[in-house]
């Protein structure tokens with residue numbers, strides 16, 4: 001029995017499924033999970049001493065890889081001053097200024113502890129600002145696990161025949177409408193019928209939690225127009241895409257102006273941070289200025305703020321985005337002509353989908369994903385793990401490149417994919 005297996009057996013006794021977030025359990029790929037002991041740069045080391053090139057990167061926050069020295073130094077310096085004050089402090093001020101001064105579409109920001117919390121508060125803000133209750137979301141977009149959003153969500157639920165969660169009151173989901181991605185006609189219909197009841201439409205502008213489902217810009221613009229016409233707010237959930245596809249996320253990349261943005265993942269540099277941001281008059285609805293209650297004992301934790309700032313500084317002060325795009329292009333080149341999988345990539349986000357020639361033109365919505373994608377991915381995952389490559393442990397989770405990856409890491413991933421396909425054809 002490996003040390004990982006021993007630890008998992010113990011974990012099963014004291015935690016549901018042995019884990020504290022479902023995808024970590026390897027249910028979607030089979031086998032039992034690897035227990036990580038340490039991580040540095042692009043590499044994970046497990047408790048049995050095996051090393052892996054990590055393409056999961058904690059599901060997105062670690063855009064500079066593990067244990068980046070600059071982030072670590074900022075964290076250690078912050079720790080030296082104490083780690084939670086429950087009082088006004090300058091660490092969150094510095095991070096807020098850094099973001100507001102560089103992301104033109106927001107003037108004010110409130111820090112929370114996770115992406116889920118950010119979405120929860122963004123929805124409350126939108127409902128308060130519009131005096132309406134209904135929220136429109138898209139099939140295949142994930143917005144964290146707040147009740148109203150646990151409908152046709154993402155990878156932790158996908159492929160398991162669990163369309164939503166038990167324990168969500170019908171009254172809550174009654175106020176959530178679902179639209180298909182990539183379908184202007186369906187949007188028109190929904191807005192024609194219910195548009196004047198909708199407080200906000202929330203979307204991942206680059207959906208990245210149900211595989212990677214790039215949307216046409218025209219579709220996003222059409223959505224924005226419908227929102228404006230019906231006085232409904234547009235929320236871009238950029239928890240994954242913020243600071244990744246560009247510093248200002250998809251809003252910057254697409255030149256769009258959502259009313260509210262939610263951030264998470266990279267903004268905390270690997271520590272628990274989320275944020276809601278938007279125009280000042282909207283954000284001023286939050287307590288203590290306004291009537292929308294929102295609070296957190298550990299919100300804007302100074303250690304997490306320091307990690308976030310160091311992470312964002314590395315993005316603006318180095319050629320990080322160019323390097324990520326270069327690695328991405330290498331991945332494109334190394335994986336062209338794959339026998340079994342297609343690569344869908346946007347910047348440093350990539351998805352290996354078990355479908356031949358499934359370019360982004362083919363798969364733009366959840367229902368276009370082939371039915372056997374899970375099974376085929378599970379085989380790839382197992383082969384990759386055995387060859388020292390840690391992919392995200394679900395067919396519906398996307399992979400992440402970091403500035404710590406090397407061309408050799410990309411080459412190894414490409415070889416693993418190619419070898420397996422050959423073996424299967426033989």
Ligand SMILES: *Cc1c(COP(=O)(O)O)cnc(C)c1O
Nearest residue numbers: 114115116142143144237239240
């Ligand atoms: C990860 C994610 C969330 C949830 O964030 P947590 O920090 O896991 O609560 C919400 N929305 C999107 C788009 C995400 O990718």
